Amino acid sequence: MAEKFVIPMESNPDVLNKFLAKIGVSEDFKLIDVYGLESDTLDFLPKPIVAFILLFPCSSNYENHRKEEDEELKANPSKAPEGLFYMKQFLHNACCTIALFHAVLNNTNTIELKDGALKNFYEKAKDLSPEERGHLLEGDQDIIKIHQSLAVEGQTEAPSAEENVLFHFVALTNVGDNLMELDGRKNFPINHGKTSTETFVNDAAAVCKKFMRRDEKELRFTVIALAASGEQ
Template identity: 70%
Template sequence: MSETFVIPIESNPEVLNKFLIKLGVSEDFSLTDVYGLDPDLLAILPQPVLAFILLFPCSENYYNHRHEENEKLKEKPQKIPENLFYMHQFLRNACGTIALFHAVLNNLEKIQLKDGAMKNFYEKTKNLSPEDKGRILENDQEIIKIHQSFANEGQTEVPNAEDKVYFHFIALTRVGDNLMELDGTRKIPINHGKTSDETFMFDAAEICKKFINREKNDCRFTIMALAASCDQ
């Protein structure tokens, strides 16, 4: 089976918000840049904050940490919320789109889905396994077409779909009272422990800091918050 590629999408709130609207996500919530992880800078984010989207470099340090974390989880399995929406990534370079789907589809008690590509995908896949969800996305030509159209809108030079990408998107969001790290390239989601509406953005910031602190000489990180739209 040949691998399916898409063009990597840029970490750009302006582009990604248009992308979400095209997918059928209501405009009550939108993405905004996170300019710092200190409490004072987090406090200026529109409220409520439902998720963080983290873009980070795929370094040797990261993969070493990931291996160690996987080994620990084999020895001590974690609790996974029953109502979690989680899918695997088979569509190459689609990690940004998958992170957005993870952020939105785990917050449907607050975010409205209009008729459109994301709602159709959710209704088809909500009761399926993470693998089956990912396989359906891999072949969803409507979503792929929308992704490709917005991947061409960023401010940076558009790479070829086949080029190796050295950065990766994940989502951090609250599911019940759990802080979940959702990465479609991993077999399982990661439960980082208890959180709440009031503490989520501070707890998620601590997870982001751990990613950043593993890369002492690399500042190529961006963080966006999925939060209440300022004009709502």
């Protein structure tokens, strides 16, 4: 079967909020830039925040860590929290879309899904395996069409769909008071330990800092948060 590609998205809240609106996510929650990961900066973010989306370079340090982590989890798999929505990535360059799905679909008790492409996808996907969910996205022309139309709206020139993109998005969110890292390229969801509604922002920031410490000379990290839009 031929590999399928989409144009990669950039970490631009304006564009990504348009994407969420077009697929049917309530505008009560919006993506916003996170300009710093220290407590005094995080305190100024609107609350509640239900997810962080981290964009990072796929360095050799990161890839080595990913392989080591995968071997550890194969030997000692952790139990996924009840109700976790996790999907694998098979559609190339769709990591941003999948990170957004992970952020929204693990918070459907808080975020309303309107009639539209994401609600339709979720109804089909919720009882499937992570692999089946990933393959379902490959064939979802409604979502792919919306993705492609907005991927060209960023501030930088969009690379072609087949171009090798050396950056990756992951989602961090609270599932059953567990801080989960959800990455469709990994074989398992990653549990970073206990969290809570009150501590999630600082706990997620600490995980982002771990990514940054693995590549201390690298500056190309971006964090955005999915936050309530009504309270500023």
